[in-house]
Amino acid sequence: MSSSADTATELHALKSDSFGRIALMRGADGGLFVRRDLRHVPLWLRLPAWWLARREARGLARVRGMADVPQLLRWDGRRLDRSYMAGAAMYQRPPHGDLAYFRHARRQLQALHRRGLAHNDLAKEANWLVLDDGRPAIIDFQLAVVGDSRSRWMRLLAREDLRHLLKHKRTYCRAALTPVEQRLLRRRSWVRDLWFRTGKPVYRVVTRKLLKWEDNEGQGPKP
CATH class of the missing domain: 1.10.510.10 (Transferase(Phosphotransferase) domain 1)
Structure with a gap:
């Protein structure tokens, strides 16, 4: 997953606000996933944005393997990747x-x-x-x-x-x-x-x- 995430291509934004950018991505293997990217969050909002993303990662980890919810793929403190559902x-x-x-x-x-x-x-x-x-x-x-x-x-x-x-x-x-x-x-x-x-x-x-x-x-x- 790491190599795919590092070379992923953004297809289009799903949502963008002060707490991050959410985009549909295509990995190097051709698979689709959704990324929440905090790298462009304003400095004064980085802590709450990080806290919300970390909370999401924790929640997704708790429901790992469950059907019809996103699956956590990666969380490195700046980017959160989860599975895509059509x-x-x-x-x-x-x-x-x-x-x-x-x-x-x-x-x-x-x-x-x-x-x-x-x-x-x-x-x-x-x-x-x-x-x-x-x-x-x-x-x-x-x-x-x-x-x-x-x-x-x-x-x-x-x-x-x-x-x-x-x-x-x-x-x-x-x-x-x-x-x-x-x-x-x-x-x-x-x-x-x-x-x-x-x-x-x-x-x-x-x-x-x-x-x-x-x-x-x-x-x-x-x-």
């Missing part, structure tokens, strides 16, 4: 009425949680892929939390992951929501309330005022 973001290929998609997505979440990982950023449709064969895939593990799956904290985060999935199901497959799922959607945790009261206002100031960038709920910067 598909489109949920908002680009909406799974309207696709109950099979959401059933598969729930099983996938359960598999993540059994491995002791909570994704922690699944409200963004950009972090859910619809693969070419219609299956769901989960990407972007920058905010993932790793821990004991039996702990109260991890169970709480896992429930929040599920709530975010159910919000997408409500958008695209509302008629299929079960009574239990509807109750879970109405059950807001203290983590969610704390984020909206404290964390989200700070996040908006940093992204919109300091970085001049608006996340647009995971759909990238607005044109």
Whole structure:
């Protein structure tokens, strides 16, 4: 992998912001992979960018070998390479009425949680892929939390992951929501309330005022 990574060719950028550049790459062996490159991050943002990339590498290492999530190929402190999955973001290929998609997505979440990982950023449709064969895939593990799956904290985060999935199901497959799922959607945790009261206002100031960038709920910067 190292020789392929060193001689890789960038095909096109998938996303570029103040925390790094994400691009589709072709290795020397002809294989495709995705690279997060921190080498052009502004000096004052290098520490948080490195911290987020390191967190992603740790999360990907925890789910190594699992289907329909990226596989960690390399992390050297400046570049993070992960496997490529052919598909489109949920908002680009909406799974309207696709109950099979959401059933598969729930099983996938359960598999993540059994491995002791909570994704922690699944409200963004950009972090859910619809693969070419219609299956769901989960990407972007920058905010993932790793821990004991039996702990109260991890169970709480896992429930929040599920709530975010159910919000997408409500958008695209509302008629299929079960009574239990509807109750879970109405059950807001203290983590969610704390984020909206404290964390989200700070996040908006940093992204919109300091970085001049608006996340647009995971759909990238607005044109």
